[in-house]
Amino acid sequence: MRPDSRLMVFLSLAGALLVSACATPRGTGDLGIVIERAAGSVQVVETTTRTRLAQVSGLGDLSHASVVYSRDARYAYVFGRDGGLTKVDMQRRRIDKRIVQAGNAVGGAISQDGGLIAVSNYDPGGVKVFTADTLELVADIPAGSGDSARRSKIVGLVDAPDRRFVFSLFDAGEIWIADMRNPHQPRVQKFSDVGKLPYDGTVTPDGRYYIAGLFGEDGLALLDLWQPDKGVRRVLDGYGRGQEPLPVFKMPHMDYWAQSGGLAYVPAVGRHEVLMIDQKNWTESARIAVAGQPVFVIARPDGRQVWVNFAPPHNDTVQVIDTLSLSVVRTLKPGKAVLHMEFTPRGENVWLSVRDENRVDVYDTETLERVTSLLADKPSGIFFTARAQRIGQ
Amino acid sequence: MRMPTHLTGILLAALGALGSDIACAEPPESRQAELMHLLTQDCGSCHGLKRRGGLGPALTQEALKGKPAVMLREVILHGLPGTAMPPWNNFMSTQEADWMVQMLLEGRTDAP
Numbered sequence: 001m002r003p004d005s006r007l008m009v010f011l012s013l014a015g016a017l018l019v020s021a022c023a024t025p026r027g028t029g030d031l032g033i034v035i036e037r038a039a040g041s042v043q044v045v046e047t048t049t050r051t052r053l054a055q056v057s058g059l060g061d062l063s064h065a066s067v068v069y070s071r072d073a074r075y076a077y078v079f080g081r082d083g084g085l086t087k088v089d090m091q092r093r094r095i096d097k098r099i100v101q102a103g104n105a106v107g108g109a110i111s112q113d114g115g116l117i118a119v120s121n122y123d124p125g126g127v128k129v130f131t132a133d134t135l136e137l138v139a140d141i142p143a144g145s146g147d148s149a150r151r152s153k154i155v156g157l158v159d160a161p162d163r164r165f166v167f168s169l170f171d172a173g174e175i176w177i178a179d180m181r182n183p184h185q186p187r188v189q190k191f192s193d194v195g196k197l198p199y200d201g202t203v204t205p206d207g208r209y210y211i212a213g214l215f216g217e218d219g220l221a222l223l224d225l226w227q228p229d230k231g232v233r234r235v236l237d238g239y240g241r242g243q244e245p246l247p248v249f250k251m252p253h254m255d256y257w258a259q260s261g262g263l264a265y266v267p268a269v270g271r272h273e274v275l276m277i278d279q280k281n282w283t284e285s286a287r288i289a290v291a292g293q294p295v296f297v298i299a300r301p302d303g304r305q306v307w308v309n310f311a312p313p314h315n316d317t318v319q320v321i322d323t324l325s326l327s328v329v330r331t332l333k334p335g336k337a338v339l340h341m342e343f344t345p346r347g348e349n350v351w352l353s354v355r356d357e358n359r360v361d362v363y364d365t366e367t368l369e370r371v372t373s374l375l376a377d378k379p380s381g382i383f384f385t386a387r388a389q390r391i392g393q
Numbered sequence: 394m395r396m397p398t399h400l401t402g403i404l405l406a407a408l409g410a411l412g413s414d415i416a417c418a419e420p421p422e423s424r425q426a427e428l429m430h431l432l433t434q435d436c437g438s439c440h441g442l443k444r445r446g447g448l449g450p451a452l453t454q455e456a457l458k459g460k461p462a463v464m465l466r467e468v469i470l471h472g473l474p475g476t477a478m479p480p481w482n483n484f485m486s487t488q489e490a491d492w493m494v495q496m497l498l499e500g501r502t503d504a505p
Contacts, residue, residue, distance in 0.1 A: 081443075
């Protein structure tokens, strides 16, 4: 063999090794993202052996950041506070594309067919819609109050079947449905006077009902997306029974509809209670006293438990509600500032971000004991790729 | 309804306090760090980690320009009824609120 042909063999062998090292196939179904809100970075984590795979930086101001996934769970779309929309490649673990699309944003949604990304903006108030692959603008829906030019902050933006996005206007007290069947010309159906200051909204897992929580009064606004022409109705009206509400030091959220045994679990506003709604007739079924103002009320995927975290000064506490006995069965004290909770796809673990301890804790949901912890820089939202297959997530 | 109307009361208190100077006694350093943490993280939930606004208005130096310090302190301590701004007087003293207002007006983000 001549020297240069030996070199060629060596080079091609080395090349093959390099390629295989880079391209080891790995699915994304057990991956997730942990937001490091102050650092403007995200961690890519995996939930099978519970480790951190990578840190991706350069995502801007991530206070209140949230994530949706492409339907193949290859890409994460991260919505930042500063109006940044960043598409992160979960396999290559790097930024694929990033734009800054508004001055101040709060969250977003991906369309039923995975082709569109909608972003919910505070400033200027409205919704912008982009192509999911290239993040090119396809539609801009400014949200004025009624026909006035005054813009309203947008909250509770979700996707719904039949290529629709649904969202609420915080300042204007309205719910809008944007029909995106022609993406360049959205058709918007508006519902006014739904209640004062809707603070967030979500859709039931079957995609039928959109529910907005109200901050400015006791109650929730319910819209049947199968029959939108029947309008928005108020449910749990006056649940505070005329009592003066307690101060709320952090807005509650309606991340994903928490349901179990035909009942839905929602945070009360200004009361240290979780409200339970009978989903047959949308009336209050019961209420459970909890440790503080609930922020997230989330159900284990099988509905056996509901986990609750709290606003300051009770944000060091997490409570677990047993959905058979309808009582709090465990009060956990994971540490200072528990900001978010996310179940693994089938619910054997729940991950908690404990901001002021710079930790993400993983709990076993059967023993209610901590399994492990991962280091993270001021972690906030945790989002697993199982969301890719859920309506409204 | 969750809209009590003490706004007038707050304004009156603010006006009344205008005559007196804002107390500028500095909290101890360890407490300053706690207050700055609260300002960044908890106020930041609504006003943004970088104070550029969110559900609540921006609190940047520029946004607060010309706003009387006493009014800002009263809003921090007693909240703004009819909005999502709660009263923080169980979390800090009047002097501590004054110090936070000073940090905001000077655009300071670091605890000294």
